[in-house]
Amino acid sequence: MTSLGAVFRPQLPPERLRDIARAADEAGLDQLWLWEDCFLQSGVAAAAAALAWTRRLRVGVGLLPVPLRNVALTTMETATLRRLFPGRFAVGLGHGVQGWMGQAGARADSPVTLLREHLDAMRALLRGERVTVEGRYVRLDDVALDWPPGDDPADTAVFAGARGPRSLRLSGEAADGTVLDANTAPDGIRHARYLVDEGRAAASRTGHHEIVHYLSTATGPDAAARLRAERLREGQDPEAGPGVAGGAAAVAEAVAEAVAAGADTVVLQPTADEPDPETFVRFAAEEVRPLLD
Structure with a gap:
């Protein structure tokens, strides 16, 4: 069954998160994903709050930029949240926007x-595991968690954000899932799945590798105009770029197309000028979600 989520964009002030997370949880949405974009909001702090305010919602951070983070601290934070909220916290790492x-x-x-x-x-x-490593960037000396999260695959899973061929193959080799941004069209999802699988084969990885795809989504009377403006902001073709505008049926069709292309989880990403984020997450859960069953 397709898992459906929505994005809480960090361009919204942090104090908006409580109402949006609770709306998503109450409406029955599967997932809520957050970003740690510079220099807006902390992904881990926001995730902890969203998890505490909700009861069943899976909360993901996609992505944490690793140049800003010490691996021991990021792992401690992840393990803590996974012990506090079993099965509900997903984390993705990325190499960050270099600027x-x-x-x-x-x-x-x-x-x-x-x-x-x-x-x-x-x-x-x-x-x-107890880890000692002397890498080019990551250096650990006899480090082990006192409170590891558990041995279920969901407890130990780490996603990677990827776009280019090298990053996608790396995700297949070294991560447990891949996050694809909203600039990825269905053909791009297919190609990403192919490259991820190449990486998995090279590393003799088995088991499921979850693909999370952000789908730029606009709904309401001005949906087409807002999606067009979003595509322009992202440097995409304003008429034919990735994304969907329209009602629940049109959005569900776009979600199904992404799933057919290889996505496991589709996360609806509202436009930067979405006028009502609470209504957006309820729309995703109450109107789009039933059309996917």
């Missing part, structure tokens, strides 16, 4: 190497 990383004094010469080292160390720590 932002430069502003923060954290830019890496080889972002893909940093992401690989961070993924390898974090997944090992979450599995309860």
Whole structure:
């Protein structure tokens, strides 16, 4: 069964999160995903609050930029949230927008190497292993979690955000799932799944690898105009770029197309000028979700 989510965009002030998370939870939405974009909001702090305010909602952070983060601390935060809210916290790592990383004094010469080292160390720590590593960027000396989250695959899973071929193959090799941004069309999902599977084969990985796809979505009387403006902001073709505008049937059709292309979870991403985020998450849960069963 397709899992459906929505994005809480960090361009909204943090104090809006409570009402939106509760609306999503009460309406029966499967997932709510957050971003740690510079220099807006902390993904981990926001996720902790959203989890505490809700009862059943899966909360994901996609993505945490690893140049800003120490792997031991990120793993401790993840393990803590997974013990507090079993089965409800998903975390994705990315190499960060390099301009932002430069502003923060954290830019890496080889972002893909940093992401690989961070993924390898974090997944090992979450599995309860004692880790010593002397990498190009990640250095740990006899580190183990006192409170690892458990041995269920959901407890140890780490996603990677990926777009280019190297990052997608890396995600297949070193991550447990992949987050694809809203600039990915269905053909891009198919190609991403192919490259991820190449990476998995190269690393002899087995088991399921979840693909989470953000789908740019606009609904309401001015939906087409808002989606067109969103595409322009993202440098896409304003008429034929990725995304969907319309009512529940049109959105459900776009979700089904993404699933047919290889997505497991589709997360509806409202436009930057979405006028009513609470209504948007209820629309996703109450109007779109039933059409996917």
